[in-house]
Amino acid sequence: MITQPMEIENRSFEIIYPYIKNLNLRDDEVKIYSRIIHAAGDVDYAPIIKISATAIDAAKAAILRGANIFTDVEMVRTGINKRTLKKFGGEVFCKVADDEIKEIAAREKITRSMAAMRNFGENLNGAIVAIGNAPTALFEVLRLVKEENILPAVVIGVPVGFVGAADSKAALLAQDKIPFITVEGTKGGSPIAVAAVNAILYLLDNSRN
Numbered sequence: 001m002i003t004q005p006m007e008i009e010n011r012s013f014e015i016i017y018p019y020i021k022n023l024n025l026r027d028d029e030v031k032i033y034s035r036i037i038h039a040a041g042d043v044d045y046a047p048i049i050k051i052s053a054t055a056i057d058a059a060k061a062a063i064l065r066g067a068n069i070f071t072d073v074e075m076v077r078t079g080i081n082k083r084t085l086k087k088f089g090g091e092v093f094c095k096v097a098d099d100e101i102k103e104i105a106a107r108e109k110i111t112r113s114m115a116a117m118r119n120f121g122e123n124l125n126g127a128i129v130a131i132g133n134a135p136t137a138l139f140e141v142l143r144l145v146k147e148e149n150i151l152p153a154v155v156i157g158v159p160v161g162f163v164g165a166a167d168s169k170a171a172l173l174a175q176d177k178i179p180f181i182t183v184e185g186t187k188g189g190s191p192i193a194v195a196a197v198n199a200i201l202y203l204l205d206n207s208r209n
Contacts, residue, residue, distance in 0.1 A: 013034045013038065017030075017034070019046045020037070032051065032056065034199075035195045036192055040192060048184040050173060051180075053179075056200065059156075059200045060200060061153070062126060062128055063204060067153055068127050068128070069090060070124055072094070072117070073094065073113065073133040076193045079198070080201075084201045095116040111134060111136040113131075117129075117137050118140055118144070126152070130156045130196070131193060132160070132192060135159040135161065142175060151177065151178060152178055153179070156182075156193050160190075166184070166185050181196050
């Protein structure tokens with residue numbers, strides 16, 4: 001039995017690699033794919049992960065200049081390695097539980113995650129958006145991009161579920177204004193969004209401090 005964390009992780013990546021080795025991935029992509037699959041415990045993710053050509057470089061550049069990360073739910077905010085992000089000057093924000101957001105959602109008859117993204121507004125410019133739960137949040141970000149010219153540095157959009165999730169991610173894949181990391185279909189979730197963000201942070205700082 002392997003009991004050391006690094007040994008477990010390294011062995012996991014060895015097991016995962018045969019499932020992604022023929023996907024013509026760059027080194028950074030291999031690391032992100034591996035961490036997403038590792039977080040999911042599901043090698044069926046291998047063919048459905050989609051990373052736009054400039055997404056990883058855009059995300060790294062954003063973090064290096066101190067960009068913030070905006071999330072749809074607390075589970076994503078909690079899981080992101082805030083200590084490493086802080087080294088570069090960034091913070092993680094989630095407003096879904098704020099009283100103000102509850103009021104906006106009730107008044108406008110929209111979900112709280114959607115209201116939170118709408119409320120972030122121009123703060124999303126140049127930032128990283130990480131959506132792991134709510135398709136409505138991803139749809140709202142895409143609306144902000146299209147109608148209000150809000151331009152995040154990258155959108156990590158992996159909402160999960162059977163109502164709207166696949167459609168919202170298909171819409172993210174179909175647009176060409178913002179770099180993205182996503183997974184096709186109904187799979188996804190907060191752990192997947194967290195894994196993608198932390199994989200990018202780990203590319204910049206692997207000290208684990």
